[in-house]
Amino acid sequence: MKKIQDNNPYYNLFHYYVNAVIKQSYRKFLYVGKENIPQDGAVIFAINHTNALMDALVLLAIDHKPKVFVARADIFKIRPLAKFFTFLKIMPIMRLRDGIDQVKKNQETIDKAVDVLRDKIPFCIFPEGTHQAKYSSLPLSKGIFRIAFQAQEMMPDMPLYIVPVGLTYGSFFRFRSTIRVQIGQPINVGQFIAERSEQSQPEQMNAMKDVLTERLHANTFYIPNTDEYNATFEVCNAAQPFEMEALRQASGKKQHSLNIQFQANKNIAQRVAALKESNPEQASKLLQLGQEAHDLRIKQAISRESAAVKRPLVSRIGRLLLLLFTLPYTLPVSLLASPMALLCRYLFTILKDPAFRNSVRFLMQLFVWPLLVVIYAIIAFCVLPWQAALVATILLLPAPIVAHEAWKTIRLTISDIKLLRQKKLSKLYAKIREMIR
Numbered sequence: 480m481k482k483i484q485d486n487n488p489y490y491n492l493f494h495y496y497v498n499a500v501i502k503q504s505y506r507k508f509l510y511v512g513k514e515n516i517p518q519d520g521a522v523i524f525a526i527n528h529t530n531a532l533m534d535a536l537v538l539l540a541i542d543h544k545p546k547v548f549v550a551r552a553d554i555f556k557i558r559p560l561a562k563f564f565t566f567l568k569i570m571p572i573m574r575l576r577d578g579i580d581q582v583k584k585n586q587e588t589i590d591k592a593v594d595v596l597r598d599k600i601p602f603c604i605f606p607e608g609t610h611q612a613k614y615s616s617l618p619l620s621k622g623i624f625r626i627a628f629q630a631q632e633m634m635p636d637m638p639l640y641i642v643p644v645g646l647t648y649g650s651f652f653r654f655r656s657t658i659r660v661q662i663g664q665p666i667n668v669g670q671f672i673a674e675r676s677e678q679s680q681p682e683q684m685n686a687m688k689d690v691l692t693e694r695l696h697a698n699t700f701y702i703p704n705t706d707e708y709n710a711t712f713e714v715c716n717a718a719q720p721f722e723m724e725a726l727r728q729a730s731g732k733k734q735h736s737l738n739i740q741f742q743a744n745k746n747i748a749q750r751v752a753a754l755k756e757s758n759p760e761q762a763s764k765l766l767q768l769g770q771e772a773h774d775l776r777i778k779q780a781i782s783r784e785s786a787a788v789k790r791p792l793v794s795r796i797g798r799l800l801l802l803l804f805t806l807p808y809t810l811p812v813s814l815l816a817s818p819m820a821l822l823c824r825y826l827f828t829i830l831k832d833p834a835f836r837n838s839v840r841f842l843m844q845l846f847v848w849p850l851l852v853v854i855y856a857i858i859a860f861c862v863l864p865w866q867a868a869l870v871a872t873i874l875l876l877p878a879p880i881v882a883h884e885a886w887k888t889i890r891l892t893i894s895d896i897k898l899l900r901q902k903k904l905s906k907l908y909a910k911i912r913e914m915i916r
Contacts, residue, residue: 483568483591484547484600490566491545498540500845503880504533504837505658507649509737510541512662512698520638521596521630522665525623527644527695528605529612530651532838535569537658538603538644546601549588551609572604572622585622593630596639602626606691612651612834614712614744615704619692624684631668640665643691645698647741652833654840655883659737663698666690700744703752710769713783715747717772717908718915720789722747750915765914772907779901782894786908795895798888812875813882815855819843820882848879 502508516522524546528534535548545568552571555561564571572588595602604626607617623641631639642665649657666687675683702711722743727734755762776786788794802809826839855875859868898904 482594482598483565483570484545484595484598486545487566490568491543494539494543494545497536497845498543501533501536501540501841504654504841504844505537506655507657507737508537508540509657509659509735510662511659511738513541515662515664516642517638517640517665520640521599521634522601523596523623523627523630523639523641524601524603525606525641525643525691525695526603527616527646527699528607528610529614529646529834530648530837531610531832531835533648533658533841534605534610534646535603536841537646537660541660544601546603547592547595548603549592549605589622589626589629592626593633596630597634597637610834611704613704613708614647614700614702615708616692616695616699616701617704619688621684621688623691624687627668627687628672628680628684631672635669639668641668641687641691642666643694643698645695647700652836653887654837655880655887657737659741661698661741663694666694700741700748702748707766707770709773710766711748711751712769713773713776714751714765714769714911714915715744716783716787717769717911718747719743719787721912721916724789747915761914765911768907768911768914772904772911775901775904775907779897779904780894781897781901781904782891784891785894785898795888795892799892802885802888808874809881809885812878813885815851815875816848816878816882819847819851819879822847844879852876 524538526534526538535550539546547568547570549570549572550564555564555571561571570588570591572585592602604623606619606623608620608622609617611617627639627641643663645661645663647659647661668687671687671690672683675686678686700715702708702715719740723736723739726739726743726746751762751765754765776783823836823839823843827833827836830836830839852872852875856868856872859871862868863871
């Protein structure tokens with residue numbers, strides 16, 4: 480009987496194509512800590528879940544090795560989709576919201592997961608059970624630990640590791656944003672159980688849950704999911720450019736901008752948490768400013784990217800000049816890419832959860848744009864000399880990215896101008912930066 484983890488040459492070929500498209504879906508793409516992935520046993524990747532399908536894709540693109548994932552079972556109800564998901568090496572898993580009777584059916588998935596691990600194919604799971612578009616986390620479910628404990632029991636001679644993977648997006652909703660993937664220190668399941676042999680299995684699972692939660696938080700930009708989340712995030716965003724500059728000066732060596740940004744945000748969030756402990760009154764004033772700035776920025780439709788730059792409009796001048804210089808190319812290719820953009824906008828009106836927007840854009844890039852290119856190429860070769868048609872087709876290939884970058888430049892320039900005119904918001908940011916220092 481064919482297993483989901485068996486080698487499939489069609490999957491391998493498709494995997495290369497998917498990886499190429501996912502890399503084009505982000506302006507900056509960074510993996511940190513790949514050396515932490517064990518090579519001497521079976522691996523379960525435990526990934527924080529914030530951005531729907533994109534979370535699985537960015538981990539898939541870490542290399543060209545096959546990986547098996549689990550996804551919520553309801554998306555397997557349509558038979559053609561179920562076959563496609565199985566081809567992609569995705570298995571269904573029931574959630575508590577599906578009902579206790581349904582959750583009992585997960586034993587088949589657990590058995591298959593153990594078989595996957597026995598063959599040393601990485602098994603990937605989102606232990607939060609569902610996604611939320613926040614720099615925070617939900618409580619971990621026990622499914623990952625049941626799989627790990629059962630697998631270790633059935634593979635006593637093979638090391639088994641749970642590897643925490645922290646995904647930090649520049650934006651959950653904007654296409655061509657940034658993504659930083661940090662691989663954390665693995666948990667050796669067998670060793671963990673042996674060190675707590677005096678405990679019952681439920682106690683061991685709870686202890687492992689605490690450790691995994693802590694390591695996921697350490698490998699992501701984490702803000703507690705409380706009523707103060709928006710205020711804390713706005714404080715981090717306002718102070719970020721100055722904290723990044725301080726980190727660069729302190730380091731004295733060149734570092735990747737995503738690493739500096741990540742550390743800056745973590746430093747500020749930790750500073751806010753420490754202030755809440757040491758001086759609750761001062762922290763309350765700071766968070767009040769953060770909440771006021773957040774509400775005003777949202778009301779005025781000002782991008783947080785404008786706030787996260789020291790001199791926003793100045794930083795945009797180069798991009799504006801480039802846009803004007805390339806307009807004879809940018810304008811026509813943007814028009815040709817517009818059917819795909821309009822289709823995306825239509826699908827956004829159907830989708831209730833905005834976290835799926837980047838997943839939709841990715842799927843458009845993966846399937847719809849190649850089809851449009853073929854159509855445009857056929858037309859070009861029918862009406863132009865073949866040399867001109869070939870050049871036109873090549874120039875057309877990056878059209879969606881060119882169109883997106885052009886629109887982003889215009890959108891952020893408008894946002895920068897709004898921020899400069901919104902004196903109250905600028906003053907709030909100045910107060911926040913003064914207080915957080």
